[in-house]
Amino acid sequence: MAEPVQASAAPRPVGRYPHARRAGGLLFLSGIGPRDPATDSVPGNVIDADGRVIRHDIAAQTRAVFANVRAVLDASGARWDDLVDVTVYLTDMAGDFAGYNAVWAEYFPDPATAPCRTTLGIDALPTPIAIELKCVAEPKE
Template sequence: MSIHNSDKAPEPVGLYPHARQVGDLLFLSGVGPRQRGSKEIPGVQLDGDGRIASYDIEAQCRSVFDNVRMILEASGSSWDKLVDVTVFLTNMKDDFKIYNRIYAEYFRDNQPCRTTVEINSLPTPIAIELKCIATI
């Protein structure tokens, strides 16, 4: 087993790697839309207490997909080698349609298995996070 980290993807918010390779499989830790070295989150406006005041799910989707791509490439894999994607949304009712449209743009050529679930919140003020498995 080997651990992989990207110097381009956002730093993990806890003690875990970006990815871990086991044989020819690569397991990514949860990936959100944050950007490396910045406290700002694409598409998110926070209020004075650090809670989400408004957000743009399209901007977050594009950012999280880009972060996944960076981690895959830093780990010796690639977008077309994704085999399973679990998506966590904090607002399925309002965001699913937009997320699903953007997902279709990014995954037109490669269609991994996908599960999408709604959750109450994520550990940082984001509206989407991906958990992925790829081959190497």
């Protein structure tokens, strides 16, 4: 069985699965969102009196999800530069794609060295987040 990874510096998974699993020379990360590892809050969310999200900041959530991905990579002995493929899930493609894409460009300024990427618009995620990443990395030994 492939070696599971749990990252103490990343938010706890919302289900019964590891943060990542090593298989052969690849590292497969489970879906990772922007929740704060210490408080479980979601950066950039504005909540109304009934507990519903009324507004979110996609740039804040994108930076937070990148930090959480980095925490899992670090716990796995991998680096940011080891990412080879990223699938991005956005709950508001029309409203959030440009903001998310701008932050992506900050973290990956050179398309020639950036990981492959697929971005999907979806209806919802299991917690009140606007973005989730599914990543594959190839750690250098």
